[in-house]
Amino acid sequence: MVHPLEGIRVIDFTQVMLGPCATQMLADFGADVIKVERPGAGDLSRNFMGDMSETGQNNAVFCSLNRNKRSVEIDTKSKAGREMIYDLVRVSDVVVDNFRAGVMDRLGFGYETLKGINPRIICASGTGFGEKGPYAHKGGQDVLAQAMTGVMEKTSDPSIPRSIYPTTLCDYTAGMHLVQGVLAALLAREKTGHGQKVTVSLYDSIIAMQMQEAAQWSKHREILNWAAMPLTGLFDATDGALVIVGAFKQNPLRDICAALGLDDMSPDYPDLASQRANKPFLQEAFRKRIATNTVDHWLTRLEEQDLLCAPVRSLGTALADPQTEINGMFVDIDHPLLGSLRLLGSPVHLSDAPVTVRHLPPRLGEHTREVIEEFGLAPELRRTAV
Numbered sequence: 001m002v003h004p005l006e007g008i009r010v011i012d013f014t015q016v017m018l019g020p021c022a023t024q025m026l027a028d029f030g031a032d033v034i035k036v037e038r039p040g041a042g043d044l045s046r047n048f049m050g051d052m053s054e055t056g057q058n059n060a061v062f063c064s065l066n067r068n069k070r071s072v073e074i075d076t077k078s079k080a081g082r083e084m085i086y087d088l089v090r091v092s093d094v095v096v097d098n099f100r101a102g103v104m105d106r107l108g109f110g111y112e113t114l115k116g117i118n119p120r121i122i123c124a125s126g127t128g129f130g131e132k133g134p135y136a137h138k139g140g141q142d143v144l145a146q147a148m149t150g151v152m153e154k155t156s157d158p159s160i161p162r163s164i165y166p167t168t169l170c171d172y173t174a175g176m177h178l179v180q181g182v183l184a185a186l187l188a189r190e191k192t193g194h195g196q197k198v199t200v201s202l203y204d205s206i207i208a209m210q211m212q213e214a215a216q217w218s219k220h221r222e223i224l225n226w227a228a229m230p231l232t233g234l235f236d237a238t239d240g241a242l243v244i245v246g247a248f249k250q251n252p253l254r255d256i257c258a259a260l261g262l263d264d265m266s267p268d269y270p271d272l273a274s275q276r277a278n279k280p281f282l283q284e285a286f287r288k289r290i291a292t293n294t295v296d297h298w299l300t301r302l303e304e305q306d307l308l309c310a311p312v313r314s315l316g317t318a319l320a321d322p323q324t325e326i327n328g329m330f331v332d333i334d335h336p337l338l339g340s341l342r343l344l345g346s347p348v349h350l351s352d353a354p355v356t357v358r359h360l361p362p363r364l365g366e367h368t369r370e371v372i373e374e375f376g377l378a379p380e381l382r383r384t385a386v
Contacts, residue, residue, distance in 0.1 A: 003030020003353050008186065009092040011036060011085070012069065013109075015043045017142070017171035018126045018202065019098035020065035022178040026094070027068035028346050028355045034088065034371060035066065035362065039073040042364040054363075058337045063361035067331065067343065072372075073365035082108050087377055089117050093195075094182055098126040101136040111197045122185040124198040126178050131199055145170040145202035150210065156227035156234075174205040230275040231256060233283055234312060235290040242295050244286070245308035253282070255305040260289045260298070333357055 008031040012023045020043070027033040037043055045065065046057040075081040089095065095114060097104050104110050104125065111123040125131070128140010129148075138144075143164050146152040151169075152162055181198035189195055207214070216224040226232070231246020231253055246252040253275065254266040262285060269275045275282060290298055295311050302309040318324060331345040346355045371377075 001353055001356075004350065006030035008032070008094065010034065010094045010096060011088055011092050013095070013097040013099070013104070014126075015098065016045050017065065017168050018175045019096055019178070020045070021172055021175035022124075022126070022182070023069065023096055024065055024067060025176070025179050025346060025348070026182065027359075029348075029350070029353065031094075033069040034092075034367075035069045035071045036074050036076065036085070037071055037364055039075055039365070042071070042073070046364060055337050057364055058335065058361065060338065060341060063333075063335065063338065063341055064343050066361045067333070067357055068359050069362060070359060070367035070371060071362035071365055072368040074368075076107055076109075084372075084377055085109060086117055087375060088371075089114050089121055091375060092118070092121065093186070094122045094124060096124045096126075096178070096182070100139065101125075101127050101131040115195060119194045120189060122182060122189065122195040122198060124178055124182050124185070125200075126174055127199070127201045129203045130201045135203070140202050142168045142170040142202065145206050149203060149206040150213075151206055154223075154225050154227070156225070156232075170202040170206050173209060174200050174202045177205050177208075230272070230279040230282060233286065235287050237290050237295045237298055238293060240295040241312040242290070242298060242302075243310055243312060244302060248308065249306070252307065255307055256286065256302075259301040259305045259307060260286060261301075262289060328354070331355065331357055333360055335360060337363070 005026060008026070010023060010026055010031045010033045012019070012033050012035045014020050014023055014035075023031075023033050023035070035043070041047070042057065043062060043066070045062040046052075046059070048056070048059045048061045051057075051059065074084055076085060095109065097109075104123075105113075114121050114123055127136070128144065129135035129138055146165055146169065152164065155162055177200045178198070181200060185196050185198050213224045216222050229245075229247060232244065234241055234243050244256065246256055249255060251266050253269060254264050256262075257264045257266070265282065265285070269278055269282065299309055299311065313321075324330070328349060329345050329347070331343045333341050333343065335341050
């Protein structure tokens with residue numbers, strides 16, 4: 001089996017989520033990812049929930065983002081450490097970071113410096129808000145990006161309080177954009193022979209995710225909120241909850257009424273405008289009816305009308321669903337400190353190159369000596385860089 005990124009070497013300065021999820025995807029598809037970590041501390045995720053024991057530095061959260069990588073401890077603020085990084089840059093293809101704007105330059109690893117060492121190098125950076133502008137040096141974080149891009153402001157109904165989206169939506173989205181940028185730069189290098197700089201930000205990624213909403217606002221000054229559509233909602237049944245998306249059909253209101261055993265209300269509310277104006281009445285009729293029976297009962301009835309619907313489930317239930325296993329979404333490992341771990345695999349499936357675990361999520365500095373010897377780094381660096 002040939003991995004598509006086999007032969008590509010990545011120097012990985014990333015921490016926490018945005019960067020590590022990107023470099024893990026590059027590693028999953030064959031890149032040799034060398035994770036550069038601070039001596040004694042490493043990636044901030046190693047200190048998840050404040051546990052800095054040896055086991056804590058290899059917790060499940062860290063492991064979920066760092067398989068197929070090699071870890072080296074390097075004091076990048078020392079002269080010897082910088083020289084070690086420069087030697088790695090000479091034999092590498094990509095350098096990735098997700099620090100605040102300007103940090104890599106201050107460390108001596110900015111793009112202009114590194115391309116002087118290796119003109120083919122690709123420097124990929126993920127920031128909170130971009131590398132220029134009024135927020136360039138503001139600390140970036142997923143929740144802040146949700147708040148500042150309009151995502152947090154919207155709810156499915158004005159009566160529902162605004163809240164923080166509980167999954168790292170912005171980090172993961174920006175991480176995947178970072179992967180796209182790296183792959184595009186690698187393809188461009190095949191044509192031009194030289195590398196370039198790739199930048200993404202949490203802010204841009206979540207603005208971009210709202211491309212439909214942005215176009216509607218720019219053209220009509222109208223808020224497009226898919227969750228607030230009049231025939232879409234979350235409803236409690238006797239044993240759980242379900243969602244209905246009343247769209248993409250010629251007459252969804254008629255079909256919902258048929259599924260729920262209600263009188264057909266579509267003649268009274270025949271178009272989107274009238275349905276929007278009477279959303280509270282329609283939603284209350286659906287809510288009262290669905291509250292009389294089970295989730296499975298209503299899903300069967302709704303699917304008979306070819307309506308879009310689904311149960312509201314916990315993550316544990318989703319992970320236990322046979323569909324998740326069939327889709328190849330698990331990677332099982334036996335970690336020397338944590339024992340058996342079931343991690344999520346890649347959502348991108350290649351028929352000729354399935355994701356495999358070549359390297360377990362590394363212990364801090366596990367591969368320092370190996371990397372020093374592999375690349376023939378100077379003896380003095382072995383003593384002073386780590």
